[in-house]
Amino acid sequence: KVLDDNTMSGFLNESETKKLPQAIIIGVKKGGTRALLEFLRLHPDIRAVGAEPHFFDRNYDKGLEWYRSPLSILLEAPHSGEAPAQQDTNHNAARCHPAAETERQADNFFLSAALRYLLTTAVLLRVLLDGELMPKSSDGQLTMEKTPSYYVTKEVPARIHTMSKDTKLIVVVRDPVTRAISDYTQTRSKKPDIPSFESLTFKNMSAGLIDTTWSAVQIGMYAKHLERWLQHFPSEQLLFVSGERLISDPAGEMARVQDFLGLRKVVTEKHFHFNPAKGFPCLKRPEWNSKPHCLGKTKGRTHPNIDPEVVQKLRDFYKPFNRKFYQMTGCLRHMNQ
Numbered sequence: 001k002v003l004d005d006n007t008m009s010g011f012l013n014e015s016e017t018k019k020l021p022q023a024i025i026i027g028v029k030k031g032g033t034r035a036l037l038e039f040l041r042l043h044p045d046i047r048a049v050g051a052e053p054h055f056f057d058r059n060y061d062k063g064l065e066w067y068r069s070p071l072s073i074l075l076e077a078p079h080s081g082e083a084p085a086q087q088d089t090n091h092n093a094a095r096c097h098p099a100a101e102t103e104r105q106a107d108n109f110f111l112s113a114a115l116r117y118l119l120t121t122a123v124l125l126r127v128l129l130d131g132e133l134m135p136k137s138s139d140g141q142l143t144m145e146k147t148p149s150y151y152v153t154k155e156v157p158a159r160i161h162t163m164s165k166d167t168k169l170i171v172v173v174r175d176p177v178t179r180a181i182s183d184y185t186q187t188r189s190k191k192p193d194i195p196s197f198e199s200l201t202f203k204n205m206s207a208g209l210i211d212t213t214w215s216a217v218q219i220g221m222y223a224k225h226l227e228r229w230l231q232h233f234p235s236e237q238l239l240f241v242s243g244e245r246l247i248s249d250p251a252g253e254m255a256r257v258q259d260f261l262g263l264r265k266v267v268t269e270k271h272f273h274f275n276p277a278k279g280f281p282c283l284k285r286p287e288w289n290s291k292p293h294c295l296g297k298t299k300g301r302t303h304p305n306i307d308p309e310v311v312q313k314l315r316d317f318y319k320p321f322n323r324k325f326y327q328m329t330g331c332l333r334h335m336n337q
């Protein structure tokens with residue numbers, strides 16, 4: 001999760017600059033967003049931040065400059081001893097006791113140095129832990145990030161539009177029932193004591209009433225969330241990637257993505273190797289002649305068996321949402337209509 005190749009070379013190449021992202025993978029959680037980002041990072045014209053910055057949902061109050069480069073804010077900030085109120089106090093003290101002024105200045109210097117050191121360390125730690133730092137990129141390169149919660153967060157479409165109305169938006173969608181089970185599997189891996197999937201699915205089990213407030217269910221109502229995006233962006237600016245095809249035909253899906261981003265078709269079949277033990281395509285860098293690299297253990301978890309009746313109830317629940325989503329986008333046709 002920490003500093004990756006992209007970020008490190010970003011630190012090293014001085015001729016490049018940090019830019020706001022021109023394209024964002026906005027969702028959906030457990031759709032295959034990590035796989036897509038890692039596939040895109042094989043492309044020499046893409047620079048992508050490795051971790052999820054969560055700028056437009058959790059860190060928006062920090063401002064765009066923080067998003068572009070949180071370190072620049074610190075480095076450009078005036079010394080804390082220069083705050084006007086403090087200067088006034090020092091000035092008055094100097095009028096009365098010149099020696100006290102020198103002492104106070106020295107105190108301020110050390111205090112401010114210590115404070116800056118602490119702040120820098122704190123920011124560096126956050127950058128290392130959270131990675132919210134745009135990598136440097138050259139003129140011909142696209143800067144990207146992925147934060148899957150953007151797709152379902154009400155305020156985000158307007159905020160991204162305010163940053164740039166031209167931002168290209170990519171959504172990886174997957175059968176919403178499998179997505180919900182995948183989401184549950186992830187939560188259970190961190191909190192093994194949570195109730196069963198079956199009991200969380202229903203508000204009232206005997207009445208068969210689905211709990212649409214449960215995020216695992218809610219995220220899969222793709223059409224409902226899409227309506228909000230289309231209030232701010234024309235549909236041509238959104239690309240829907242099939243999470244299923246990203247596994248069965250990664251090169252084919254990557255051809256669509258590169259086309260949408262206006263990139264040369266560099267990532268092709270030769271970059272993928274299907275690993276039968278993992279059950280997923282892994283990445284190859286033919287130019288490096290290295291061994292294929294698979295995504296980590298948290299991608300491709302074994303799902304628990306879910307009561308087939310519950311699965312069917314969820315399939316029925318999603319039918320109208322899938323149909324509407326298909327009408328809006330042409331995606332998810334293969335899913336039970």
Ligand code: A3P
Nearest residue numbers: 030031032033034035182280281295299300301
């Ligand atoms: P599961 O762990 O439920 O199988 P995200 O990155 O958005 O959290 O999505 C995780 C999902 O990506 C995984 O869900 C897995 O099915 C899917 N995926 C797609 N391509 C993959 C790949 N090449 N390697 C591993 N997982 C992949």
